Amino acid sequence: MDSQNLYDELKEMNQHLGATAAEFSQLHESLIELMEKNAELEIENQHLRDRINQITEKVGHNSPELSESRKNLEKLYNEGFHVCSSYYGKRRENGEDCIFCTEIIYGRRD
Numbered sequence: 293m294d295s296q297n298l299y300d301e302l303k304e305m306n307q308h309l310g311a312t313a314a315e316f317s318q319l320h321e322s323l324i325e326l327m328e329k330n331a332e333l334e335i336e337n338q339h340l341r342d343r344i345n346q347i348t349e350k351v352g353h354n355s356p357e358l359s360e361s362r363k364n365l366e367k368l369y370n371e372g373f374h375v376c377s378s379y380y381g382k383r384r385e386n387g388e389d390c391i392f393c394t395e396i397i398y399g400r401r402d
């Protein structure tokens with residue numbers, strides 16, 4: 293291989309490396325954007341959960357006198373089971389609050 297060929301090849305390789313480096317930093321930027329977005333969503337999710345808990349508590353305080361049947365439903369719910377018609381008897385995954393269940397236990401009934 294003469295020196296001209298070697299020089300050309302090195303030059304070409306240098307261009308490829310430059311393109312790869314640019315691609316890498318673009319991917320890196322996208323990753324950071326995604327991580328930021330993810331963190332934002334987690335915070336928003338937490339706020340929504342807190343809000344649901346607040347609402348659930350408030351509704352609970354407004355009707356301290358639960359009927360016997362509602363107390364039984366509340367007991368079941370607190371033991372980790374759904375009492376709503378959609379999921380009745382199923383376990384609440386990771387103890388997640390269910391808005392349908394709380395509506396049934398604490399909601400207004402005319």
Ligand SMILES: [Zn+2]
Binds near residue numbers: 376
């Ligand atoms: Zn439920």
